Amino acid sequence: MTLRNPLRIARAATAFAATIAVTTACTSAASAPQVKPGGRSFTVAAAGDVLIHPELVDQAAKDAKKTGEGEAGLDFGPLLAGIKPVISKADLAICHMETPVGNPRGPFEGYPEFLVPPQILTTLKGVGYDTCSTASNHTYDHGLGAVRRTLNAMDKAGLGHTGSARTPEEAEKINIRDVNGVKVAHLSFSWMSFLNPTPEKEKWAFNQIDTDAIKDAEARAREKGAEVVILSVHWGLEHYNEPSIPQLELAERLTTETGVDLVIGHHAHVVQPIQKVNGTWVAYSLGNQVARHSSPTGLTEEGAIGWFEFRETTDGWDVAARYATTLVDIPPEVEAGEKPPAGAVEDHRLVDVRRALETPGDLSEERLARYRLAADRTRGFLYNRGAPGGDGLKELTLERD
Template identity: 80%
Template sequence: MGCALAAATTLVLVGGCASPPVEPQTKSGGRSFSVAAAGDVLIHPELVEQGAKDAKRSGKGEAGLDFGPLMAGVRPVISKADLAICHMETPVGKPEGPFEGYPEFLVPPQILTTLKDVGYDTCSTASNHTYDHGLKAVRRTLDAMDKVGLGHTGSARTPEEAQKVNIRDVKGVKVAHLSYSWESFLNPTPAKESWAFNRISTEEIKKAEVRARQQGAEVVILSLHWGLEHYNEPSVPQLELAERLTKETGINLVIGHHAHVVQPIQKLNGTWVAYGLGNQVARHSSPTGLTEEGVIGWFEFRETDDGWDVAARYRTTLVDIPPESEPGEEHPAGSVEEHRVADVRKVLDAPGDLSPERLARYRLAAERTRGFLFNRGAPGGDGLTELSLTE
């Protein structure tokens, strides 16, 4: 007996076909909105050099740096969302520098202008690098974000600001965004300034959700800087925390980063958890292939009689990295020439005269990312699918 026939009868067969999922009842006149969220924004020195090269060509940017061409590839996706959330992992310096890479990052504030220009509305700022250059840099970073109109959550300039909740009006829905991270072992925050950024704690996250709800939040989104770097499978602490949060809170969506590689997206206890979205933009000193691959998570919220139904989509990205060469050395024909963040699906749908080697790299990114995303069962009844821009 087929599944369709079984569903049409009252006959129950042990070990037979699973019942089709019950669709939530859409609320009459119910509201809806979309959320795009991506992984780490990590501006390594090579990307600063790229920004300088692009500024010379474009004549745009500030203080000789233009990150617009670097990020232009994701603008059609990010700008389409009703709410777009990034993760700004590091503090920023002054526009003229000096700048620093790993292990104590200090990056150009010009990247914030670009993030706003491509469509991001707000960013999580709690990470293991938040306090790399102390409270002064935390304050400078948040001041710079305010200047360009980017919202922020996860770090604070004062103890009073640390208690505030980032709540935004998204198509008539009050959406709160929370951000928490594990502590840096390299630069631990002094006890007297422990309020400067949010450390992961189930109880503190619960309290923050309560504050958000009391202030009128109808939807709460949580960003978590967690997990083990370069592991595509969530760690045991990630899994345990995800289980607690999805059981013990009313948080509507969990967005993860820090691993710098793509991890699964899973519907757990009725709540979507994106364990790790990889890098949105980065150029590690030793690229692994996996560190260049990332995901834009796309979440469609629909109001129902029982709350919010959330559908999950994804869009794969790839940071193109030119081959290393000596000054004046020419790259082989068809090689990557510039650092660029590419929308993988867009490239595969219209490859133009892309070389077979380059095309194979995009195919690998698409197929490998899909495998990692689906590694905890999301494509089954949970319905995780690739985002089409024509939807």
Template identity: 85%
Template structure:
């Protein structure tokens, strides 16, 4: 079934029709500072594995993520073994303990195709997917064998068969050898069409596509992004496109009757040179309702922010009221219940809220298409 334009003529919800919600967030990128935070938190909580607990870092988004019928993350990097060694940019190898936390906060499945998928070769690809299987996280975009590369991730969501696909451009730093080109899905309109056809043949009623594309640190989609989005929404039956890679928020737009989230920013990251924008992200929230002709989809969002403690010289104290730990924050929840937070902290959350709204709306989504902030009370 193809997506039906929300609010379009004839787009009437089917009596007794099925419905489900999808939450999708930005890149999960575990930099070394976040590993250090997980070690500090494990000392306090006594939980986690092998001295690392990512639970406190991610707890702020659990009320949103766990509320969705289907929650999709983007696991950008391969994982190592629980005790390390770990590596940051440019060839990531991160603790597998983050996968346990992603599952605990409510994620059901993750896209794994990115320019970092092959940072440590096929062995790390296999280790990552094995670890995801172990904790019960679905995955799509990379594969351990040529046979697995042909499989489609289809999940039953409230009685609806939903397929999740994942494609990416390839890293120029670590290109996959020709004999292992099946190890992850490279960006190609033709290959995406073939994957959608396989999904439909296997009974998928809704197809969601995650794409790793665009330019880093640009809040506007690039021309190739716009051109590919046009082709995908016009030439395929894909129902929803979720973008990653820029590490900053880009617009959510309805194009040819289908929602495209060009980039949801970072769900969690700690770049070596934080820009302010790289800490801001969005959880996209999409409500699918069955109609006589397909699916009517409404889009909402929830702003997130990664709190980063200020850097201070040894022996010095951070300013009173400053951030003390790395934490992923649900911005609206904090603004609704600020408690005794300092004026400076609240100003930072308001900036994130205002700026994210502006970037998300920058290609006209509010004008008749209904993109709004998600209220957890609804």
């Protein structure tokens, strides 16, 4: 999709946001939720796209030589270790597995038709993820066989999944988990890839964005006893920090025509706002959880973990939103035989930015400045649609151990 007039779109988005903000403020003032005495509660952590580019496979090979861990010469543990203190503390942790996986020993591929090591799934489980969305524009990069291989590997790793299916019968199933005594359903939908569209005879294998289909999935989830429904949606425009008009329009429909309790957005590869729309939290894009694009922009390395606290009320659920900033440290590229600059990052690592700033140790001032920039920019993008006001979005102050 091409933006022919970004200024016009920006103005339209601003006007739309103003309308929604006024409506939400009036609604909130009229009916503040009352927490149910002795009611149930649980927390949800959700993060951005998991994109294992070739440079990250190389890093896993390098780390495996040091640790002696992993499988088939690949260890992704050190890469993701920095987020474990946050992810592991959530009652339900949701990741977005954007790509299909190959065999443990390869071959592997990067953009535009990803095929990544299944070892990443074991690592995701190890840092605390419980279930993942799998519907994306890359789901069908290598066809139905790769979809089946990916879901088999997720089963083996102990990760739940939703968004794609191995059979028509599995496509009808709803991913429902018991979280602190609450039945929570997780749904996943995406726009379809133009490069590798799903064949008509296999449309059941992939959840394509369609409001009626989302309504139907939510209804089936409720029929099966779901008390809370979380929707992951792969949408929007890549590398734009503001949601597109179609995103805003779909968010409006989802929050007025369905009973979905939380919307988690993906695909942009950069952070977009978190906002209450008609009383429902919508995270338009949480950026990348982990990635190493061929041309890093700085913004593509910055991400957010959304943290949502559900508390039972007399007529439903009160949901508070928090966030934690993340950053993928990338080593500088140097010519063969040259040494990197003093104090430079040596390895790709996913960093919990708040923790790094609170316990800097011997980090150089240059790296600390980079972390502060990530924190400031992420805060600005997340708050760009008014969330720190009446919506109440705050930075996560969870104690990390």
